[in-house]
Amino acid sequence: MTILVLNGPNLNRLGKRQPEIYGATTLADVEKQMLSRAEELGVKVVCRQSNHEGELIEWVHEAADNGWPVIINPGGFTHTSVALRDALAEVADGAGFIEVHISNVHAREPFRQHSYLSPIARGVIAGLGVDGYRLALDHIARTQQLP
Template identity: 50%
Template structure:
């Protein structure tokens, strides 16, 4: 199985930006933890970060071929980007939205996620561990949907 992990704007500054909110863990350390877990659970993971909305949209569109699922932290684009939302909807890839902080405990403008409506699920408030939770949840979902597709219905008739 193959997963694409996308980090949105300003996440390249993790470890140095607003430490009281985002902690001291760098993006490299987050990516290293993601890579280690991927190896442990036997999946291929590709990780990318961009501050550009258009680049994120392009990567999401390209993920239609070659990836089984998407994990995305759209960061500030969570609350503004119909384009990212539409790209996720268009690919129909199972997607998990991740946020390091609990967006529902923050400023009111952060409570609205354009991504949530097209995502399989959302993990927020667990810091970098949220990515690992998202990977495990997405893997479980992908395995169960593959099993369901392979399991013939009893009785041989149409449902």
């Protein structure tokens, strides 16, 4: 099984940008942890990050075409991107996706409390720091039916 892990805008700045909110762990650290955990679980993880909405959408299309489940931290696109939501709807109808947020978006500014993606996600993990990625991976590996 292949699981696509997508990170949206500004997540390449983890460990540098607002560490009081997002922590000191870098995206490279998160990806290393995900690859290690995937090996333990006997699944394959492909990690990608982009600050560009269209690139994320293309990768979501790739996941839909291949029947891959997706773990996505859409960053700011959570609150703004109908286009990303429309792309993920195809994944939701297939292998499914889990939305992950490092911070508790519900305890932050009001605009961060709305997600275009949550209503179609298999699940949402918010506020558990980078552990949310591992929890999403563990859940998918445990529950996903192989094609």
